[in-house]
Amino acid sequence: MLLTLYIQLSSNTVLISSDTNYYGITCFDVEREALLRFKAGLLDHGNQLRLSSWNISEPNCCLWEGVQCDNTTGHAIKLDLHNPHPFIIDGWGNSVMRNNSANLGGKINPSLLSLKYLVHLDLSGNNFNVTPIPKFIGSFKELAYLNLSNARFGGNIPPSLGNLTKLQVLDLSSTVYIDESLLEMHDAKWLFQLHALEDLDMSNVMFEKDASDQWVHALNSLPSIAKITLRDCRLTILPHSLHHVNFTSLSLFDLKYNDINSTIPSWLFKIASLQHLDLSYNYFHGHVPCSIGSMASLSFLDLTYNYDLHMSRNILIELKNLCKLQTLNLGYMNMKHRFSELGVIFSGCMKDNLQELWLNGNTLMGHLPSWIGNLTSLRCLDLSKNSLYGPLPQSLWQLSALQKLYLGSNAFNGTVTETDLHDFTRLEILDISLSPLVLNMSINWVPPFQLKILSMRGCPVGPAFPAWLLAQKTLVFLYLSQAGISDTLPNWFWDWASTISYLDLSDNGMKGKLPTSLEFGVVAYLFLSSNFFEGPLPNSFLNVRSLDLSNNSLAGTLPSKINETIPILDTIDLSNNKINENLSQLILSYNSLSGIIPTYFSINHLLGHVPASIFLPPALELLSLSRNNLSGYIPFFTKKCESLYYLDLGHNMLTGSIPVSLSESLINLQISDNHLTGVIPKSFGKFASMISNTKQELPMSSYDRDVFINTKGLTLGYDAFNSLMSLIDLSENDLYGCIPREIGNLNLLHGLNLSGNHLTGEITDKIGSMNQLESLDLSRNQLSGVIPTTLSKLSFLEVLNLSNNHLSGEIPTGGQFNTFVDPSIYMNNDNLCGFPLSKKCHDNHVPKERSLKDEIDSDVSDTIWFYFGIISVDLGLKLDGVL
Structure with a gap:
């Protein structure tokens, strides 16, 4: 039987057959060999499992995984090697990219150009180690679908993609990198050429200034563009005028998480075809244009987190005409209306189809009016964090379609009964936290719903623990802190709670003993502080990630094999109990306790992770944990330490990327000899104390140890930070990407060591601005291009090492370069010439890098x-x- 698959791209349909015989047609030899060459350049972290079918024992490449051919011509027209499982869901319900065996990486061989009829190319969810998107991808003339999302490509998006004139879908987005944009958009002019483009997603691509000015005009020229998603692109402007609004097909426009600081242009609300508009998390200000009422097709509108954006009464009247609107998000907009004034919005046809209403985080005042019951299609209602008060109207309980109800952080009062909730059979989230509302339920009540999230924090729940929770089998998050519960936990509680990811029972008066073992079937965050629990600690903590047992009456000692019983525990707080252990030592030995960490623990045998919630006093000046066995990520903990001058985490086993939020007061940063990956953050150019700090001696009156730094090939000791050399040492890691130009701002830096990494690109000429630099080591990387002549201006430079790279051209002369007579500092750069090398530039025609x-x-x-x-x-x- 012939199984036929269809790829639908607008009005064009590509027919792809998966029949094993393809009517007797096998793939072309040239295409098979091109694919084998492509495979040879890839790194398959699954030991070739994903590409195991790609071998000569099966000569028909049309049968290989991820390859599909045209059932008439036999030409390969689709190459789909996306990572099938790029994300996991963490304990908070967020999608997180995971490092798994399905990732492909390596080099994309230009042999793929032999697939001249390729229509569909998908490499999403893989890891190409911040290498640039190959320019030759722009040569696939038939390509209609290109997806490189979350594949960790880096650098500037090649303008050659503009040659893909048949492209209908382009996805270059990433969704998982915090404060890290791997791809950059220097120029958006090439977008003008994508005449067939319908769907564009470039979320988390950093738009430089020129591109930020051009993209709207470019996309406005495309006749078929229907979806534009540019989340978190660092956009700062949205033009106020367009000569001609040509967005006649645009249905989705998403600019969430940008830095646009302007009024909303009126032309945006004149796009009659627009169905989905998201302008949230920006700095839009002024009044929403009245033309919003003409958007007859609009079904989704999100303006949340634009604090200075105003909704006048006239605008509210216009909203009522949005008959197709299903989602309205006006949260955190500093709306100072009485809630009853919003009734004008729902006096029109909007009320019939509205499914989600978000009004949280405003200053809405007054009672909840009875007209709220007219929104019978509502599935989500969020009124939290306002100034609403009084009893809840009976009309609220008529909204039987509700799945999410947020009423917390208001002053609602009165009693909620079993009868009130009788029709809420679909309810999944209930939040009445920080309000005087009382749930008056009998001990035998069985709710008609199955909740996933319940928050009654700060509500008068106690003194007994609510027995009706036993019937909730799908609960994931339970917030019952400050709920006045003074009862002993029921016998069934710990078995019932074993499927909960986040459990907060802190600040109550609960009594009794904890179970012998705390075992959860999911990764759990458990907060039981400030109660009256007594007896010994549990002897194991299976799947517990964070545990707070502080301010109880627990006694005894920690389990003898604590490092085996808490394999994933990040933090544990046992303070203010009766435990017979030295907490300070255990914090460092097992990475299992949070608290104050001493400032100097170099050359010990400390194990485990640096706790993410570690407490560091704001006045901390020095932290050294070097030469231990610390593992895990560097936590984002030094930003709040405004006086931190010296940070040494070198010679450990730390992994992950370098945080972008390190303290700007740092003068000496050493993270060498770890297993760090990722790029050097551009925020390194903001270390204020390395730019304009005039202090020559730092206030370290209580510190009497020598500190040590590695520079100029030596280990130097400095007494009590007096006249401490300013240094950045990131050597012997697995960092990649380019040396950021911003590092040239550090004109007080004395030593820079980036050796032994995987850095690529050219040496930025901005290093020539670092006029105090005495030592520069960039050896053992993959740097290319010429040596910047600006380095000759570094009159204090004593030590230079550029060996073992891919540098080319003539070694600069004059200035400090006349003092570097040792040829070993340039060795293993085959295309370098000039003094002090034996290769003379005028005698040897050094070949240029192949284009x-x-x-x-x-x-x-x-x-x-x-x-x-x-x-x-x-x-x-x-x-x-x-x-």
């Missing part, structure tokens, strides 16, 4: 000659017919 075009031409040429031999012997086919 991408030359590389492609060479690959295609090799393919042609390889197949010419096969054709002449075996196939008898015309060369131009194959290629």
Whole structure:
């Protein structure tokens, strides 16, 4: 039987057959060999499992995983190698990219250009180690679908993508990198050429100034553009005028998480086709244009977190005409209306279809009016964090379609009964926290709903623990802190709670003993502080990530094999109990306790992670944990330490990326000899104390140890920070990407060591502005290009090492370069010439790096000659017919 698949792209339909015989057609030899060459350049972290079918034992490449061919011509038209499982859901319900065996990486071989009929290319969810998007992808003339999202490509998006004139879907987005944009958009002019583009997603691509000015005009020129998603692109402007609004097909426009600081342009609300508009988390201000009422197709509107955006009464009247609106999010907009004034919005046709209403985080005042019961289609109602008060109207309980109800952080009072909730059979989230509302339920009550989230924090729940919770089998988050519960936990509680991810029972008066073991079936965050629990600690904490048992009456000692019983525990707080242990030592030995960490613990045998919630006093000046066995990520803990001058985490086993939020007061930063990955943050150019700090001696009156730094090939000791050398040492890690230009701002830096990493790109000429630099080591990387002549201006530079890179061209002369007579500092850069090397530039024509075009031409040429031999012997086919 023939199984046929269809790829629907607008009005064009590509027919793809998965019939094993393809009516007797197998893939072309040139395409099979191109795919094998492509495979050879990839790194498959699953030990070739994903590409195990790609081998010569199956000569029909149309049957290989991820490859699909046209069932008439046999040409490969689809290559889909997306990571099938790029994300996991953490304990908070957030999507997090995971490092798993399904990731592909390595180099994308230009041999793919032999797939001349390729329509669909998907490499999403893989890890290409911040390498640039290959320019030759712009040569796939038939390409209609390109998805490189979450594949960790880096650098500037090549303008050659503008050659893809048949492209309908382009996804270059990433969704998982906090404060880290791997891809950059320097120029948006190439977008003008994508005449067939319908769907564009470039979320988390950093738009430089020119691109930020151009993108709207470019996309406005595309006749078929229907979806534009540019979340978190650092956009700062949205033009107020367009000569002609050509967005006649635009249905989705998403600019969430940007830095746009302007009024909302009126032309935006004149796009009649727009269905989904998200302008949240920006700095829009002024009044919402009255033309919003003309958006007859609008079904989703999100303006939340624009504090200075005003909704006048006239605008409220206009909203009532949005008959198709299903989601209205006006949260955190500093609305100072009486809630009853909003009734004008729902006096029109909007009330019939509205499914989500978010009004949280405003200053809405007054009683909740009875007209709220007219919104019978509501599935989500969020009125939390306002100034509403009084009893809840009976009309609220008529909203039987509700799945999410947030009423917390108001002054609602009165009693909620079983009868009130009788029709809420679909309810999944209930939040009445920080309000005087009382749930008056009998001990035998069985709720008609199954909740996932319940928050009654700060509500008068006690003194007994609510027995009706036993019937809740799907609960994931339970907030019952400050709820006046003075009862002993029921016998069924710990078995019932074993499926909860977040459990907060703190600040009550609960009594009794904890179970022998705290075991959860999911990763759990458990907060039981400020109660009256007594007896010994549990002897195991299975799947507990964070545990707070402080301010109880627990006694005894910690389990003897604590490092085995808490394998994933990040933090544990046992303060203010009766435990017979030295907490300070245990914090460091097992990474299982949170508290105050001493400032100097170098050259010990400390194990485990640096706790993410570690307490560091704001006045801390020095922290050294070097030469231990610490692992895990560097936590974002030094930002609040405004006096931290010295941070040494070197010679450990730390992983992950370097935080972008390190203290700006740092003068000396050493993170060498770890296993850190990622790029060097651009925020390194903001270390204020390395730019304009005039202090020569730092206030370290209570510190009497020497500190040590590695620079100029030596280990130097400094007494009590007096005249401490300013240094950044990131050597011996796995960092990649370019050296950020912003690092050139550090004109007080004395030593910079980036050796032993995987850095690429050119040496930024901005280093020549670091006029105090005495030592520069960039050796053992993959840097390319010429040595900047600006380095000759560094009159204090004593130590330079550029060896073992891919540098080319002539070594600069003059200035400090006349003092560097040792050729070893340039060794293993095959294309360097000039003094002090024996290779003279005028005697040796050093070949330039092959251009991408030359590389492609060479690959295609090799393919042609390889197949010419096969054709002449075996196939008898015309060369131009194959290629």
